[in-house]
Amino acid sequence: MKKSIRFLALALALVMMLALCACGPKTEQGPGPVSNPGAESQPGTEPSQSGNEPSGEASGTFKLGGIGPMTGGAAQYGMAAMTGAQIAVDEINALGGPVQFEFNAQDDVNVADTAVNAYNILKDWGMQVLVGAVTTTPCISVSQEAYNDRIFCLTPSASSTDVTAGKDNMYQMCFTDPNQGLSGAEYVKANFPDAKIAVIYKNDDAYSQGIRDAFYGEMKDSIVYEGTFTEDTQTNFSVQVTAAKDAGADVVYLPMYYQPATVILNQAKAIGYAPTFIGVDGMDGILDQENFDASLAEGVLVMSPFAASSTDDRTVNFVAKYQEKLGQLPNQFAADGYDCVYAIYEAIQAAGLTADMSTADICEALIATFSSDSFTFTGLTGADQTWSANGEVTKVPMAFLIKDGVYTTP
Amino acid sequence: MKNLKKTTKVDFATYIGVTLAFLIVFILQGRGMLTNAMESWLVPVCCFIVMAVSLNLVVGVSGELSLGHAGFMSIGAFSGIVAGMSLAEAVPLVPLRLALAMAVGAACAALAGFLIGIPVLRLRGDYLAIVTLAFGQIIKDLITCLLVGYDKRGLHFVFNLDGLRSVSDLHLEEGGVAIIKGAQGAVGVTKMASFPAGYVLVMVALVIVLNLIRSRTGRAIMACRDNRIAAESVGINVTKYKMIAFVVSAALAGAAGALFGLNYGGLASSRFDFNTSIMVLVYVVLGGLGNIWGSVIGAAVLYILPEALREFADYRMLIYAIVLILVMLATNNDQLKALVGRIIPGRKEADANG
Numbered sequence: 001m002k003k004s005i006r007f008l009a010l011a012l013a014l015v016m017m018l019a020l021c022a023c024g025p026k027t028e029q030g031p032g033p034v035s036n037p038g039a040e041s042q043p044g045t046e047p048s049q050s051g052n053e054p055s056g057e058a059s060g061t062f063k064l065g066g067i068g069p070m071t072g073g074a075a076q077y078g079m080a081a082m083t084g085a086q087i088a089v090d091e092i093n094a095l096g097g098p099v100q101f102e103f104n105a106q107d108d109v110n111v112a113d114t115a116v117n118a119y120n121i122l123k124d125w126g127m128q129v130l131v132g133a134v135t136t137t138p139c140i141s142v143s144q145e146a147y148n149d150r151i152f153c154l155t156p157s158a159s160s161t162d163v164t165a166g167k168d169n170m171y172q173m174c175f176t177d178p179n180q181g182l183s184g185a186e187y188v189k190a191n192f193p194d195a196k197i198a199v200i201y202k203n204d205d206a207y208s209q210g211i212r213d214a215f216y217g218e219m220k221d222s223i224v225y226e227g228t229f230t231e232d233t234q235t236n237f238s239v240q241v242t243a244a245k246d247a248g249a250d251v252v253y254l255p256m257y258y259q260p261a262t263v264i265l266n267q268a269k270a271i272g273y274a275p276t277f278i279g280v281d282g283m284d285g286i287l288d289q290e291n292f293d294a295s296l297a298e299g300v301l302v303m304s305p306f307a308a309s310s311t312d313d314r315t316v317n318f319v320a321k322y323q324e325k326l327g328q329l330p331n332q333f334a335a336d337g338y339d340c341v342y343a344i345y346e347a348i349q350a351a352g353l354t355a356d357m358s359t360a361d362i363c364e365a366l367i368a369t370f371s372s373d374s375f376t377f378t379g380l381t382g383a384d385q386t387w388s389a390n391g392e393v394t395k396v397p398m399a400f401l402i403k404d405g406v407y408t409t410p
Numbered sequence: 411m412k413n414l415k416k417t418t419k420v421d422f423a424t425y426i427g428v429t430l431a432f433l434i435v436f437i438l439q440g441r442g443m444l445t446n447a448m449e450s451w452l453v454p455v456c457c458f459i460v461m462a463v464s465l466n467l468v469v470g471v472s473g474e475l476s477l478g479h480a481g482f483m484s485i486g487a488f489s490g491i492v493a494g495m496s497l498a499e500a501v502p503l504v505p506l507r508l509a510l511a512m513a514v515g516a517a518c519a520a521l522a523g524f525l526i527g528i529p530v531l532r533l534r535g536d537y538l539a540i541v542t543l544a545f546g547q548i549i550k551d552l553i554t555c556l557l558v559g560y561d562k563r564g565l566h567f568v569f570n571l572d573g574l575r576s577v578s579d580l581h582l583e584e585g586g587v588a589i590i591k592g593a594q595g596a597v598g599v600t601k602m603a604s605f606p607a608g609y610v611l612v613m614v615a616l617v618i619v620l621n622l623i624r625s626r627t628g629r630a631i632m633a634c635r636d637n638r639i640a641a642e643s644v645g646i647n648v649t650k651y652k653m654i655a656f657v658v659s660a661a662l663a664g665a666a667g668a669l670f671g672l673n674y675g676g677l678a679s680s681r682f683d684f685n686t687s688i689m690v691l692v693y694v695v696l697g698g699l700g701n702i703w704g705s706v707i708g709a710a711v712l713y714i715l716p717e718a719l720r721e722f723a724d725y726r727m728l729i730y731a732i733v734l735i736l737v738m739l740a741t742n743n744d745q746l747k748a749l750v751g752r753i754i755p756g757r758k759e760a761d762a763n764g
Binding site for chain 2: 070071106107111112113114116117118119120121123124136137140141142143144145160162165166203204205206209210213230231
């Protein structure tokens, strides 16, 4: 009896697996929502030799690779950035111009060694330019490999300075952490000159720590309290919030992603503490957090280059397409991913590249274009963005005030 | 060959099998017949084979459940990275520097294993599992607080326990580099690891572990596992023998960690979390407890599997889980075992001998 059950289980599992195998490839061709941004990839069917136009005009189908976490704890960032990139690729291809893209996004689970594996898979596929990696630690490993292989990389959101340090082919779409801390400090100085400041940050996260270090360097004298937390302690902030209140802080700087910030806002309200909360670009998305009472975020300042509630045509169009694909509002990661593809697109046109050029030549040409003073890019995350030769972007951060559940300009 | 013991034959077959696999892959690599993706698997596979073999020594042979093996790997990785980076000028020869880094990683992990073993191995039952579980978490958090830099004056350490210090507190001189930057982990690591180095490490691990198991010490360790009271009654010092297994296992894990760490440009301590410990445990359990060549195959197959399943995209991890369940069912299936026994005569005997 027992044996037969075991056999039955084995047989059932086999059937399940076969069924899955059968439907795996099918979804790749399905027209449904692109939960898998890699679906566009169809190795082998790529007309890479279509670029026979005279040199000087950009043409051909370029192979764009993407790396980001699409499963695991950081999946939302990778999914957002890769979906944003996919939307841009679809738009560019729909234009029907001479430059077309093929996009292949690979999952790295936010792990450095898996990211290198993903990178090599993309290299086998014939990747010419990389959009990624989305998160910092994987990006550092990947950028080292890409530097040796001479493949141009533009990361949507890996914001540490270590990502670009010493690698001339590595460019960033987002602010570096120190730049963001500095601009935060400038904003606070200009708008809250005599404020007592509290900082709560996540000290096991390079992003949070990096912003705090720069902010602290500028604002040392006005900071009355600093509280830290880690991945494992981000469900309760009563100690930090109470201490900030007791220290008499009237501005609380929160260099972190929005999930822990929701808890902080909630607990601050519970003890009747109402300072001005200032968030960074990771705070974008707080209004869409499930089970979060958006009224708690009233009066929070968010310093982000992107706001989904902007009313310019491009943003509205992007938000609509993104909602169609994933059913939620895009955050800053999605906008960065979208902008990455357009920045590469414009740079390819500016440099007059063709898809049959070698990857190394494309890399050198893109480096020259991105670092040149004449190349400016206007996207969802800011107008007239320029890049310095070390790969860092220059753009103006915007401060948004959350009022009546929407972003407004203060 | 005939008068060799069954176990000796199995051991030699393991060495030969690993060597043959290495040679085949190495030749294919030299001829450029491997894809980039396959090449990127080689070193981590070697590392995880060593991890599985060393964990098998604790779980399979010594019979204690360790849930913090990634902690030792982490210690080895970060101490190995520090050694490998800081010796860059003193030892210009890369393979030698890699070997030194692995030795440092092994020594640091062994020391940690020894210190933890002192109180823990005196406990019975599930306590080792609980303490090693905590240990893995503690190591992860401690390395998150660690700042290490290197300049002309030597190594600088800052322990950022209150979370208020940063790289500038290392006070590095001009030209100094920060090797470990707290939460961000190690950055800017020079890639030193290579597939031949991985093969050598696997062989060293196999020779150490197999010889330990077949020695007098190994039999004492297994006696403690099978019946602690009986072992004590014949005068075996249970704690000592468990300690030997535990420290050897930690040292090998440390060496594997060092090789792993020096294979990537950057590494965060969060890579060596509870999930990694469990993953290695899965390699061991599915490869067969106490079965060393099973661990080798288990680690190699199960590390590559999720990568090889990438074409299934979103279903990747689901299929991975199903394969794990299938392997568990298949390896425990009596009918299948009987079938294998009929095909390979004398198979039952080998099982009995482990």
